[in-house]
Amino acid sequence: MSIFGRTALAGAIAAAALITGCASTTSGSVYSGGQARQEQTVRMGVVESVRQVTIEGSKSGVGTIAGGVVGGVAGSNVGGGKGSTIGSILGAVAGGLAGNAIEQGTTKKPGLEITVKLDSGGLRAITQDADETFRPGERVRLLSGSGVTRVTH
Numbered sequence: 001m002s003i004f005g006r007t008a009l010a011g012a013i014a015a016a017a018l019i020t021g022c023a024s025t026t027s028g029s030v031y032s033g034g035q036a037r038q039e040q041t042v043r044m045g046v047v048e049s050v051r052q053v054t055i056e057g058s059k060s061g062v063g064t065i066a067g068g069v070v071g072g073v074a075g076s077n078v079g080g081g082k083g084s085t086i087g088s089i090l091g092a093v094a095g096g097l098a099g100n101a102i103e104q105g106t107t108k109k110p111g112l113e114i115t116v117k118l119d120s121g122g123l124r125a126i127t128q129d130a131d132e133t134f135r136p137g138e139r140v141r142l143l144s145g146s147g148v149t150r151v152t153h
Contacts, residue, residue, distance in 0.1 A: 035148065042142070049114075072091050075095075109130075
């Protein structure tokens, strides 16, 4: 493998590591650094319903870039001269599309849409990671602050 091929492969591996390392969470139990020590409004209520949903994967562009690099390197091995150039371009485009799809597929996750009837009578639906179990009839808290609302026990 040429030095360019090894560099491209190393870059693609590093980009793939970033895809999984940069995935954000929508867990009700995880707070960002900016949310720490911020006051939140607490409302009490009862779970009306729980529905399983899928939380869409990220589209950071890292998968597209990594796939484009790998596809371009692979495509450059097709033919010689102009054929190699065309192969690189087509490989980069196909690799970019595939990398984007892989990034979205590996970062999507199961979630819950939790509908809560507040003690005040209002209804609220919150979607968050499916890392906690909620059941209809269960008493819960809604914590809201900095534009984020989460459901907790």
